[in-house]
Amino acid sequence: MSSLTLSLAPPALVRLHDVLICLSKFSDTVAIEAEHDLLRLSALNSTKTAFASFVCEREPFFEAYSFNVRRDIRSSSSSTAGDRFYCQILLKALLSVFRGRVDRNKDTAVERCDMELHEDPQETECRLTVKMICGLGVIKSYKLTYEPASIQHAVFDRSRATNQWIADPRFLRQIIDHFSLSAEQLDMYSDSGKAVFTSFTTKIMEGKEVLKYPVHTSVAADKRDFEEILIEDNMHIAINLKDFKAVVAHAETANATVTARYTQPCKPLQLAYDFEGVNAEFTIMTRGEVEGETAPASSRVGMPQLSQRQTPAPISVSRINTPRGVTPSTQMPPPPPRSRPIRPLNGSSTQEHLAPTAASDRPSASSVSMDYDSLFVPADDDRQWDEMEEQEEPQDILGWDASGRQVCDSSGSVQRLAADKIQDNSEPTLQEAEPDFPKMADMRRRPPKDEMGVPPTQRMSQVRGLGLFD
Amino acid sequence: MRFRTQLKNTRTFSKLTASLSSLGKVCWMRLEHDVVRFTIIPDQGTQVWAQIPVDTIFDEDSYQIESNSDAINIEINVSVLTRALRSTFGASSSQLRLTKKDKMPLLALTVLTTEWTEGNMALATDGAEPGQGDVTGDRRARERETWITQEIPIKILHESAVEGLHEPHCPDPDVHIILPGLAQLKSISDRFTNLASTDSKNRQPGIMASDGPNASAGAGATALSANTAPKLELSANMHGKLRLVIATDELRIASVWSGLVNPPLDPAHISQEQYSQLPSERMRGVGDDDESGWAKVRIDGKDWSRVLSVGRLSPKVVACFINEMALVLYVYLPGSWNGEESCLTYYINSFTT
Numbered sequence: 001m002s003s004l005t006l007s008l009a010p011p012a013l014v015r016l017h018d019v020l021i022c023l024s025k026f027s028d029t030v031a032i033e034a035e036h037d038l039l040r041l042s043a044l045n046s047t048k049t050a051f052a053s054f055v056c057e058r059e060p061f062f063e064a065y066s067f068n069v070r071r072d073i074r075s076s077s078s079s080t081a082g083d084r085f086y087c088q089i090l091l092k093a094l095l096s097v098f099r100g101r102v103d104r105n106k107d108t109a110v111e112r113c114d115m116e117l118h119e120d121p122q123e124t125e126c127r128l129t130v131k132m133i134c135g136l137g138v139i140k141s142y143k144l145t146y147e148p149a150s151i152q153h154a155v156f157d158r159s160r161a162t163n164q165w166i167a168d169p170r171f172l173r174q175i176i177d178h179f180s181l182s183a184e185q186l187d188m189y190s191d192s193g194k195a196v197f198t199s200f201t202t203k204i205m206e207g208k209e210v211l212k213y214p215v216h217t218s219v220a221a222d223k224r225d226f227e228e229i230l231i232e233d234n235m236h237i238a239i240n241l242k243d244f245k246a247v248v249a250h251a252e253t254a255n256a257t258v259t260a261r262y263t264q265p266c267k268p269l270q271l272a273y274d275f276e277g278v279n280a281e282f283t284i285m286t287r288g289e290v291e292g293e294t295a296p297a298s299s300r301v302g303m304p305q306l307s308q309r310q311t312p313a314p315i316s317v318s319r320i321n322t323p324r325g326v327t328p329s330t331q332m333p334p335p336p337p338r339s340r341p342i343r344p345l346n347g348s349s350t351q352e353h354l355a356p357t358a359a360s361d362r363p364s365a366s367s368v369s370m371d372y373d374s375l376f377v378p379a380d381d382d383r384q385w386d387e388m389e390e391q392e393e394p395q396d397i398l399g400w401d402a403s404g405r406q407v408c409d410s411s412g413s414v415q416r417l418a419a420d421k422i423q424d425n426s427e428p429t430l431q432e433a434e435p436d437f438p439k440m441a442d443m444r445r446r447p448p449k450d451e452m453g454v455p456p457t458q459r460m461s462q463v464r465g466l467g468l469f470d
Numbered sequence: 471m472r473f474r475t476q477l478k479n480t481r482t483f484s485k486l487t488a489s490l491s492s493l494g495k496v497c498w499m500r501l502e503h504d505v506v507r508f509t510i511i512p513d514q515g516t517q518v519w520a521q522i523p524v525d526t527i528f529d530e531d532s533y534q535i536e537s538n539s540d541a542i543n544i545e546i547n548v549s550v551l552t553r554a555l556r557s558t559f560g561a562s563s564s565q566l567r568l569t570k571k572d573k574m575p576l577l578a579l580t581v582l583t584t585e586w587t588e589g590n591m592a593l594a595t596d597g598a599e600p601g602q603g604d605v606t607g608d609r610r611a612r613e614r615e616t617w618i619t620q621e622i623p624i625k626i627l628h629e630s631a632v633e634g635l636h637e638p639h640c641p642d643p644d645v646h647i648i649l650p651g652l653a654q655l656k657s658i659s660d661r662f663t664n665l666a667s668t669d670s671k672n673r674q675p676g677i678m679a680s681d682g683p684n685a686s687a688g689a690g691a692t693a694l695s696a697n698t699a700p701k702l703e704l705s706a707n708m709h710g711k712l713r714l715v716i717a718t719d720e721l722r723i724a725s726v727w728s729g730l731v732n733p734p735l736d737p738a739h740i741s742q743e744q745y746s747q748l749p750s751e752r753m754r755g756v757g758d759d760d761e762s763g764w765a766k767v768r769i770d771g772k773d774w775s776r777v778l779s780v781g782r783l784s785p786k787v788v789a790c791f792i793n794e795m796a797l798v799l800y801v802y803l804p805g806s807w808n809g810e811e812s813c814l815t816y817y818i819n820s821f822t823t
Contacts, residue, residue, distance in 0.1 A: 180553055215620060216619075218619045219616060219617070
């Protein structure tokens, strides 16, 4: 049984509404995680390429905050693990509760908002109760249903980020303003003192309908317009423009300076900022061409359209199972054994039989040009199935942290799939870091490594499912 | 084939394209040595033929055009062009040129802005660490340069593809009159259209029965099934009067303007004898209060509203009425009143009853 009660002052209520609006641009549902001293609201988009998370700290965001867990002998509540509680709620329902509640110069303006949640397996009805305490003694109560959820976090290791810029959201919005409304992607690179943002759309067009071709817009801003910018020259990195717009729009309302961190294309990029006790982080998958022998960076200079070529048309779900051999890179090393679904986390497809991936067999990831599909499972690496080496985290882990913790600790509840690993040849030790399975005992359905000699093939969703129906 | 120019009056250019785009997305743009022509011929509704002298929107000194046929014909999505031109607002220089990328022709708009609009001074005021104070100061003092490139996909039309396109031929007008301010005309027209459409939506059988004397209930029903949009009746006479009417089964509203100008026709083009033969002169002879002196057209309210969006250019508009047949609008941009210079011609067909 767990209970959560919290109170919000009107300013925080406005902030919360803004946060929910921002989250609604990523997903239909918001995942709510309560911990002893923080409340985390997060959303993962349907293609799993963008993850938005807002951590509201107990102080100073809330006027009052209390969270208690009493563990029953029979831990029937699947959504309570350790000293946390999580659930998910439809954003539409939550937004309608908070819409237009504040800043009315009416007698009945909201003075305080109380939220309460008690989950008890003995109760037949568990609801999230929202009470708006208004002037003149008016109290408006809302009861919202919620559902248990398996909370997923995108993992991003800031210490490994090699590129970083900090900018005012208003400056970023001025850049966005030039883009066509229908543009879908945003390519960023820097070139001799300029930071170039290009919007483009990857769309296969019929030859006839030339006029419906998307407009390419590029904006070259002086690097000095950033508060800080430290990025590799001529490295193109592309993200969804819609996600970027959502972040900038919210950062602007929060009046917070945005920091972007990333390493290289096809690795996640994180946009982050803090405001008034809220810590916002957006982890977004990037696309582009990984630097390598196939495409020297210098050849890109002065080719703004390149972004379109280097990022093949979005792979539709039906095409996802295409073997890697069809990817556009001509000098690609032999494809890894077997095709595999690129979105294994969703799915109902059969188990994969992945051949052992010895380091020597691996294609040199740096030479691969790939489209991404999922934030959590980049398409270019079979090693995503490997168990994470705990002590020595390779650069840029992109993986699951189903526990909600940023650090993989020794707790048995932590399961992590290394979705992506070593790309950096400058760190030889990383290549030697063979996958290890220190926590194999905890993964009940996974056969031990010795027996099968293959990396884990269990889908994360299924593993979660185990917990759900125990 | 070559085309390159610096832009000037980008606000005007942008307003022009915005007005055009309300009628249709696909625009035929014809670049000639002296004039630029924009033509939109939608499948349905009003067509517009615009002729703009080069120096109205382009800088003549930098205007370069090279083509075998002395003209370049381009098909362009004019709303995309409008959107792209927004980047030129407040810019210190803007260039438009024809180019090619991957064998695809493009109209490339390159814009240099040397400063952002308001708000730039606030940059880096929050969140800047104390150690960055100097950098911040430097940033403020500096002129900020930003390059913006908009690449608009276009289609090059061969001269033979556009040979068959001609402006519609119309009989001489029965009435020609200068329209009142388009803002006023548009707001009244729009209100009439809305009234009539909500009226026809809310109509219930019970109410139908109550409007006894109005025998046109049956006619209204057929009109609804044929074309649900209510029709505006626009009429004018040669005595400076313009009348706007909306009529449905339940309501009939009319606005009348008087004291408008019936401009004289250019005597250079027609002889005195021809002049007296013109239908408009005949109409002038009819008395002010005689209904037969009015020429009337029936037009679609929505379409009319789109036409009137040209009001953003604050032009002078001469409306030529061809009774029960068509309405032709000659829209003159400000500053070119005394010539056939910047002129947009709208051809609006009249609906039959």
